[in-house]
Amino acid sequence: MKIRLLSFALALLAMASCSKPTFNVKVELQNAEGKKIYLQKFLKNEKIVIDSAVMQDNMVNFIVENDDPSIHYYLIIKDLNPIRFFAENNDVKIVGDVKSRESFNIITDSHAQQLVNEYNAEYKKLNEQFNEVREKYYSSAQNNDEVAREKIGTAYEQMEKNLTNYRNLFLTKNKSSIVAPYILYNNRYNYELNELEDFVNSFELKEETVYTQLLNEYIAKLQRVDVGQPYLDFTQETPDGYLLSLSELVGKSKLLLVDFWASWCGPCRAENPNVVSVYKDYHEKGFDVLGVSLDMEKANWIRAINSDGLIWHNVSDLKYWNNAAAKDYAISSIPSNILLDENGIIIAKNLRGEDLRNKVEEILNK
Numbered sequence: 001m002k003i004r005l006l007s008f009a010l011a012l013l014a015m016a017s018c019s020k021p022t023f024n025v026k027v028e029l030q031n032a033e034g035k036k037i038y039l040q041k042f043l044k045n046e047k048i049v050i051d052s053a054v055m056q057d058n059m060v061n062f063i064v065e066n067d068d069p070s071i072h073y074y075l076i077i078k079d080l081n082p083i084r085f086f087a088e089n090n091d092v093k094i095v096g097d098v099k100s101r102e103s104f105n106i107i108t109d110s111h112a113q114q115l116v117n118e119y120n121a122e123y124k125k126l127n128e129q130f131n132e133v134r135e136k137y138y139s140s141a142q143n144n145d146e147v148a149r150e151k152i153g154t155a156y157e158q159m160e161k162n163l164t165n166y167r168n169l170f171l172t173k174n175k176s177s178i179v180a181p182y183i184l185y186n187n188r189y190n191y192e193l194n195e196l197e198d199f200v201n202s203f204e205l206k207e208e209t210v211y212t213q214l215l216n217e218y219i220a221k222l223q224r225v226d227v228g229q230p231y232l233d234f235t236q237e238t239p240d241g242y243l244l245s246l247s248e249l250v251g252k253s254k255l256l257l258v259d260f261w262a263s264w265c266g267p268c269r270a271e272n273p274n275v276v277s278v279y280k281d282y283h284e285k286g287f288d289v290l291g292v293s294l295d296m297e298k299a300n301w302i303r304a305i306n307s308d309g310l311i312w313h314n315v316s317d318l319k320y321w322n323n324a325a326a327k328d329y330a331i332s333s334i335p336s337n338i339l340l341d342e343n344g345i346i347i348a349k350n351l352r353g354e355d356l357r358n359k360v361e362e363i364l365n366k
Helices: 002-018 111-142 146-173 179-186 193-202 210-224 266-285 298-308 324-328 353-364
Strands: 022-030 036-043 046-054 059-065 072-077 083-086 092-097 100-108 235-237 243-245 255-261 287-293 313-316 336-341 346-349
Touching: 022 072, 036 059, 046 059, 083 092, 083 100, 083 111, 100 111, 111 146, 111 179, 146 179, 179 193, 179 210, 193 210, 235 313, 255 266, 255 324, 255 353, 266 287, 266 298, 266 353, 287 298, 298 313, 336 353
Parallel strands: 022 092, 255 287, 287 313
Antiparallel strands: 022 059, 036 046, 036 072, 072 083, 092 100, 235 243, 255 336, 336 346
């Protein structure tokens, strides 16, 4: 009997030692009865479902095993933007009303999430002010009120700077927090390569996180297509359905502009006449263009080519922002372009207006 009791006690001890510590994610959402909710964690640029449940009495509680404190979690509910949060292995309570995304509140002892809450609250305030000024600016532009547009334009630029300055100050102040790379990665398109490198180098984290890894990968991608680097080849279809590679054009002219645009992009269409003008003036001297469209509809793409007089080579894979060439060149906004010399070396990027003309003239008139 004593041997049996001892064996039973040892078995209980073994079970207890194998059990992992956990934390709770308690969700209380009004008007969510019967909705299915998924809990995901973000690992290596992939969201992995770790649990799911159906809301009963507008509540659900997930029990989550402790994990890397830098992991970011997502709550997914149909017809609702994902609810993102850090837990750092602390209990989390999420309350709100599914009919009002603004009502959501994330309550936790996680210092990282508290910082995110603080950042979001202040940024939201500044962004609302910015949006008010932006609406006035667009209204003055539509009404052709140059006086009002110039006056409001100054305030518009200042509000834009306020947003950037607040973000930069937050990143600097919290450079030892896992929140810093998270905020920077989600705003990476607002920064030039050297700015991203400076911020990442300034971070004081004990260990690399998912977001520092993603930032380093993104920076490496930008470095690969920075000025001074050789071009990356790609092949896409012309409007006639033929395959055309960038390498087929490199070296056939002294300068080749790879121009990323789309028929649905207003600023692109506004810039097209300038590119056409430079092309007509300098094509015979050695300037050529390859247009790469981020369109989805072939008919719209062809119509815009004809309408804007884009008489150079044009290609697309009709995959919108998933355009393979745009992804290879880390294109995050359009219009964007890269200028190649006759050896296929990138010598300039994102030249618009007079900057494009001046650069082409400077090189071809030597």
